Amino acid sequence: MDQNDIIRRFHSALPAVNEWIENTLEQNRESTVRIIDIGFPRLKTVYPTDLLVKAKVVVVPGKVPYPPISSMGLPEFQQMEAMPFSGITYKDTFFVKEELAQSESLHFHELVHVVQWGQLGVNKFLLAYGVGLMHYGYKDSPLEQMAYALQEGFDRNNLPETIIDLIRVRTEAIWAGVAPLFP
Numbered sequence: 001m002d003q004n005d006i007i008r009r010f011h012s013a014l015p016a017v018n019e020w021i022e023n024t025l026e027q028n029r030e031s032t033v034r035i036i037d038i039g040f041p042r043l044k045t046v047y048p049t050d051l052l053v054k055a056k057v058v059v060v061p062g063k064v065p066y067p068p069i070s071s072m073g074l075p076e077f078q079q080m081e082a083m084p085f086s087g088i089t090y091k092d093t094f095f096v097k098e099e100l101a102q103s104e105s106l107h108f109h110e111l112v113h114v115v116q117w118g119q120l121g122v123n124k125f126l127l128a129y130g131v132g133l134m135h136y137g138y139k140d141s142p143l144e145q146m147a148y149a150l151q152e153g154f155d156r157n158n159l160p161e162t163i164i165d166l167i168r169v170r171t172e173a174i175w176a177g178v179a180p181l182f183p
């Protein structure tokens with residue numbers, strides 16, 4: 001795999017992915033529910049209220065929406081599109097499978113991504129996420145690894161106190177590692 005070539009293609013795909021995200025969010029706008037309105041008790045103890053007011057969920061039957069990146073010049077990600085994800089986050093909105101709509105743990109995980117998106121903004125998030133996927137695969141990609149590790153802490157009731165700051169600092173550190181690829 002020619003790294004420079006794929007980095008170039010990541011960059012070129014950004015407008016199409018952005019457009020797909022905006023369309024997907026627009027098409028689902030009426031189905032969104034604010035996290036604060038769901039009544040998960042523990043989320044309110046670990047996340048600030050303004051985040052739970054801003055963040056929204058869409059419960060979907062079947063597969064959560066995934067951008068057709070293999071037809072946006074990145075054919076090596078075709079397998080990713082077919083993966084049965086439990087949930088996925090775009091900006092401040094995430095999609096979860098119907099079977100997992102009651103999972104507070106999954107909502108916790110996706111909220112980590114909402115904070116990551118908020119920290120980096122759309123383009124930096126997509127580039128950092130894409131490079132992580134390319135180098136480490138899905139579960140070991142740094143932005144996922146952070147979400148899974150914190151989710152484990154949430155499940156065991158063993159989270160650091162300043163979770164938002166921690167997510168922001170670690171997310172910036174991940175971007176700092178990726179940024180030199182996109183001068």
Ligand SMILES: [Zn+2]
Binds near residue numbers: 144
């Ligand atoms: Zn995740």
